[in-house]
Amino acid sequence: MLAPTHMIAGQAAFIAVSLGVGHAPTLPEAWLAAAAGLLPDLDKRHGIVGRLFPWLSEPLEYRFGHRTLTHSLLASVVLALMLWPLLPRGVWLAVVAGYASHPVADMLTPAGVEWFWPARWRCVLPGNERYRMRAMGWGELACAVLLAVVTIPLLNMAKAKPGTGSVIAAAIGDIAAARERYDAEKGANRWTLRLEGRDNLTHADVSGDYPIIGSWQGAGFLIRTPEGPQSVCRTGDCGWYVDSAVAVKGEAQVTTTRQIAAEHTSPAALGAALEPLEAVGEVYLIGSLTARGIEPKAPTVAVTGDSVNLIFAAPAVLEEWGARPLRDLLLTVQVRHVPSVTTPEVTLDDVTAGVIPAELRPWLLKRDRISRDR
Template sequence: MMALTHAIISTAGISLILTTNDPIHLALAIAGSQLPDLDTSTSTIGQIIFPISNWIENRYPHRSITHSLIATVAIAILASPLYFYIDWKTWLCLPLGHLISCFSDVFTKQGVQLFWPHPAWCISVSNPNRRLQTGGTGEYWVLAIAAAVLIAAINLSGTGGPTALVGTSLGLRSNAIETYQQSSASNHIYANVTGTFAADSAAADGKYFVIANEGNEFVVINKQGIFKTGTNIIAARLTAEVGKSASSSIQILEFDEEEFAIAPIPDTLIFVTGTLTVDEPDSIKIVTNPKQLEIAKLIGDKITFNYCPLETAIKLLSGQYITGSLEAKIFSPTPDL
């Protein structure tokens, strides 16, 4: 029972503190929440890793060394490769899950030696009758409340967290940029726009996928085309919405008098930016739309792309021998447009 309570409390805390609903983050939180009970062979994790738990149990009192801040620091150090090879949030989930679990035990009858090797026991209240009893009614109430907080935290993280939720309701432009900068590396980001097209003042209201931000503006796309707020769309209200988990990356493509031969990648959305020199500029025909962002421009023997979809670039450069470089921005999986 206590193992489940620790798991729910730690995942709720981490989801709320780190504004995340990433399954990997939550799984690491659960793992961290179980580590304090390695000091007893009767716990869930103690039975799974019996040799280790049995060794600790025979040498240290329950809720001492493994429930201490020293243990949290040790876990943070051991988990440091996650920081260097993945990101800081993933790394922090394991030690933070451990710390939250240890702190929750402060409210039980026994308490914990949080500052081990100092022998003092950290207990929340002086009256033993007000402390939680493992498996008692109080623990069920804590479990229910923690589960409710976890559900709320996961839902909040899907909107970018409490701050983003408030900013969204107010339609703050700065909040939309902040939401994009915080979450675009791990999620699809959408812009909800209320405004008009600069070319003809027609309504531009709708939901757009965000390709990039430039200053306080977004480069966005929907089924009708690619646009830039502040240039193609005059937005009276602009908010950002966090979508499903995804990845975005940048790849540099170099060409040296070679034929353009790049194929699309399944379940990705790719945009290219940069300037190339082409050998047959007269064969390139670019169709523009005054309402949309100019994604391709040909001057002499040089073609410049600006967030041009890869499929469009492939059609324009078919059969061309090119020199130069392109920056490819890759989104995976393909977002909903």
């Protein structure tokens, strides 16, 4: 086949693979795939690549012949393994897909390739020679045009990076693949979990689309439901058991964090400090504190004795804690908001918000004034 046909085939293969694995191709990667589609012809000293590297192409052609070693499955596998730890994912996909497309395209010609080299078998597609394409013939031209036309919608689909990401993973509905993608890309977008499953206690069907709050344990999710936060996974340890799950990427958002470290405060004081943050987006509390009499509330509030752990807990949970003192706070406040919004800082005001009893506040304020007057 001619060089332009191999370049088109290399781009088409790269874009198809990108769509299959959920990678959004870039223009430089597409051009790299086209160039990689020419590399197997390094064993042809009069070819485009061969003339660029005569010191390598001449011995390759003399020792092994054209369409043998460099066109083999072995060469594609070795190249993929060698470059895997060295190149970014998109560049690696471009090089490997572009390279591997070349021998497959050459199988469509009458001569075929020694794909299983060092075995000397010639592999061809299709088996009937009448339907194979001759170089510079109408068949090759039609193939090149068809690949170019098909590449356009594939490129649009791959660049859009469908919400389901990997077409293969979406078809399988593997929650582990959904979790892996979410962990790799979370933070810059809202996410929805499209799941099929059932409640672990009632066995009721819970299939539907639910906003993802965050990761849960090793391979699960914490989602928002009309009844409140729920944990989902493929074991009995979660509230819901998932048969099939796909992580769907939504609109853009920014995740901002604020830290709270305080020796003591109250639910009212903490709630008042969080109100400015709630005005700009969704707020979640992650961390630990010490308090007596807090009731556990799975899956976001875990209690062991006086130790309380918060796992993406919403500020609304503070309203259930009454006026009891909160001590030893180490919290990360996560705010998810639209990109154009500025997130304020967190300020705790214990004197006016309820940690100090109302009866003592005048005396403390009076003492402060006396100290300043002195």
